[in-house]
Amino acid sequence: MTTRRGRPRHPDVLTPAEWRVVDAVRHGLSNRQIAARRGISVDAVKFHVANALQKLGLDRRAELRGWRGIPVGSALREGVCGMAVQLGVIGQISRPVRDIQVAVRWYGEVLGLPHLYTFGDLAFFDCGGTRLFLSASDEAVGEPSVLYFRVDDINAAYDELAARGVTFEAAPHLIHKHDDGVEEWMAFFPDPDGHLLALISQV
Numbered sequence: 001m002t003t004r005r006g007r008p009r010h011p012d013v014l015t016p017a018e019w020r021v022v023d024a025v026r027h028g029l030s031n032r033q034i035a036a037r038r039g040i041s042v043d044a045v046k047f048h049v050a051n052a053l054q055k056l057g058l059d060r061r062a063e064l065r066g067w068r069g070i071p072v073g074s075a076l077r078e079g080v081c082g083m084a085v086q087l088g089v090i091g092q093i094s095r096p097v098r099d100i101q102v103a104v105r106w107y108g109e110v111l112g113l114p115h116l117y118t119f120g121d122l123a124f125f126d127c128g129g130t131r132l133f134l135s136a137s138d139e140a141v142g143e144p145s146v147l148y149f150r151v152d153d154i155n156a157a158y159d160e161l162a163a164r165g166v167t168f169e170a171a172p173h174l175i176h177k178h179d180d181g182v183e184e185w186m187a188f189f190p191d192p193d194g195h196l197l198a199l200i201s202q203v
Contacts, residue, residue, distance in 0.1 A: 012072040014052055019071050021048040025064045037120050090130050095144040096137035098193055103134050106192050110164045111149075146188075147197045154185050154201035161189070161199075172199065 014022060024034040031049070035042045049061055056067060097103035104123045108115045113132065116124040121136035127149070151157040154172045162168065172187040187199045 013055060013069065014071070018048045018052045018055075021045055022052050022064055022067070022069075025049065025061065026067070028065075092131040092133050093127075093145070093147060094133040094135060095147070095195060096193075097134050097191075098136070098138075100134065100136040102192050107132070107134065110166060111161070111197075112164075144195055148186075148200045149197065151199050151201050154187060154199050157199050157201075158187050169196075172201075 012019075020038065021034055024037065029037070031042050031045045034045045038045070049064070052064065053059070053061070056064075056069070058064065058067065100118070100121050100123055104115065104118060107113050107123075107125055113125040113127060116126055116131065118124070123134045125132040125134070127147075132147070149157075158168065158172050166189050168187055168189045170187065172185050175184040175186050177183050183203045185201045185203060188196050189198070190196055
């Protein structure tokens with residue numbers, strides 16, 4: 001009786017390691033970025049990419065970006081099909097930071113946002129149901145969108161954050177008064193990378 005040696009055949013078109021690399025390619029990461037994030041060599045990334053291309057019958061790495069494959073066992077395979085797309089609630093906002101550890105401390109300890117988790121150079125916080133996604137970047141980037149945090153009492157929030165070391169650009173000030181009498185008040189402040197955030201309150 002002959003005993004088969006080696007690893008058993010994986011029940012999917014790609015191995016777990018290949019899926020991780022392919023997903024990173026589809027996310028737009030370079031081989032070097034994937035290697036750094038996964039803690040493997042660039043040659044290992046190239047090896048997995050080459051294997052995936054061969055298995056999928058694709059010619060170029062760029063073709064992986066548009067490949068629509070879903071891993072066996074993924075919940076996405078069980079998703080309901082045929083539903084109309086309806087965009088609404090923002091689920092996540094991303095912004096680049098220079099130092100992920102500095103950013104995690106500042107957003108968590110100074111602003112008091114609930115820290116969800118950190119994975120390598122990625123960190124996630126909860127902003128009242130909307131997820132804030134911070135990613136370390138050495139590349140020059142344009143000014144990201146301003147994050148507006150809604151508060152009930154803008155003066156109390158201003159005093160509390162100022163006591164934690166936040167430097168505001170100006171005191172809370174009236175932005176607009178609506179026809180029904182509701183006033184919009186705001187106060188702006190930078191994060192450690194100089195990107196603007198704001199407090200907003202309707203009174």
